[in-house]
Amino acid sequence: MDQANSALEQGRTKVERTEREIIVTRTFDAPARLVFEAWTTPELFKRWWAPRSLGMHLRSVDLDVRTGGTYRLEFGEDPASSMAFFGNYVEVVPNAKIVWTNDEGAEEGSVTTVTFEEQGGKTLLTLSELYPSKEALEANAGAEGAMPEQFDQLEELLGELG
Amino acid sequence: MVQFNDPRLDASFAALSDATRRGVLAQLSQSDSSISDLADRFHMTLTGMKKHVGVLEHAGLITTEKVGRVRTCRIGGRGLEAEAAWIDWYRSVWDARFDELDKVVQQLKDREKSDGSGK
Numbered sequence: 562m563d564q565a566n567s568a569l570e571q572g573r574t575k576v577e578r579t580e581r582e583i584i585v586t587r588t589f590d591a592p593a594r595l596v597f598e599a600w601t602t603p604e605l606f607k608r609w610w611a612p613r614s615l616g617m618h619l620r621s622v623d624l625d626v627r628t629g630g631t632y633r634l635e636f637g638e639d640p641a642s643s644m645a646f647f648g649n650y651v652e653v654v655p656n657a658k659i660v661w662t663n664d665e666g667a668e669e670g671s672v673t674t675v676t677f678e679e680q681g682g683k684t685l686l687t688l689s690e691l692y693p694s695k696e697a698l699e700a701n702a703g704a705e706g707a708m709p710e711q712f713d714q715l716e717e718l719l720g721e722l723g
Numbered sequence: 724m725v726q727f728n729d730p731r732l733d734a735s736f737a738a739l740s741d742a743t744r745r746g747v748l749a750q751l752s753q754s755d756s757s758i759s760d761l762a763d764r765f766h767m768t769l770t771g772m773k774k775h776v777g778v779l780e781h782a783g784l785i786t787t788e789k790v791g792r793v794r795t796c797r798i799g800g801r802g803l804e805a806e807a808a809w810i811d812w813y814r815s816v817w818d819a820r821f822d823e824l825d826k827v828v829q830q831l832k833d834r835e836k837s838d839g840s841g842k
Contacts, residue, residue, distance in 0.1 A: 574818040576810050583813065587821045595831040599824055605831075609823035688817070699749040 580695045585688040593679040594656045596686060600675070601626040601659070611636065628653045632661065669693045738782035739812050743767070744775050748798065751785055755797040758787075 577584045589596050599605045603622045611617035620635045620643060630650045637643040648662035648670070657677055663670035671692045678685045692698035738744055743765055750756060750764065762772035776796055779785045785799045 574814055574821050576814040576817065578810055585814070585817045587817075589825060589828050591828045591832045595828050595835070596824070598831060599827045605827050609820060609827050612819040612823050614819050686821075696749050696753075699745060699752070 581692045581698050583690045583698065587686050589684045589686060590682075591684060592682060593677040593684045596677050596684045597656045597659075610634070626650060626653055626659065663690075668697065671697070738778050738784055741775070741778075744779055747775060747779060747796075748784060751796055751798045755795050757793050757795055759793075761796065 573587055575586045577586075599609065601624060603624050606624060607619055607622045610622075611619035617636060618638055620637055620640075621633075623631075623633045625631055628650060630653070631647065632650065633645060633647040635643050635645050646663065646665045648664040650659065650661050651672065652658060652660040658675065660672065660674045662672055671690045674687075674689045674691070676687045678687070690698075739748075746765060747761055750761065756764075758772050758776055759769060761767075761776070762769045765772065767775075776785070776787060776794075779796075780787055780799075783799050785796050787794050787796045789795075
């Protein structure tokens, strides 16, 4: 029951954690091919990957979604404060599965696997981030969620709280 | 259950939003360390590390104790809460992202419907 204990379900996104893996699940009310299209088409991807509510700004998106292809995402308001995330697609199965590496860190990065499972016109999306070690997971998980500008906002908030 | 309007939780999110501070937490989960040890390990000035330690302490994720001239940091007494806050923070990122993805997907679905109805 360890997994059940560490699962947090609020809103419609569920997160579970094991020692070196984080698993995120969510169901979308649409066929898998549409969720896959939104994930793999740069103009569409750009509209959801960096939600404004998180204070993220996605400057550029390059996605070559095919087995052996590469991707590169750049965040930040301007080139000076830019932060890049990049890697390559290890496996791509249209409308079903995407596996990519996260190579921006100095050390061995995580491998992300997304599967799209269609059931009765709905799609269960499962995203797994597998880290080389427990320590790597704790040090790096969700680094993308912590952009410098967002960090500044939080720091201000913290100042007000203090 | 943790509350979203809990200032302590906001402080936890802020504390965990920084890669160095997550690294410090990971390090302290292995063993207690002095601030100067942490500064060395993370290639940082003592002043810079003091700030990070201050943020973590304020969030209740670690405690510090000064003995003589050395301030020792250890993982805080709110271990389980810290774990929950960490996962919650991660979930909030994906939840916000997937809310936006949902909107994009619904638009694609509507587009197909209107195409299908012969417009």
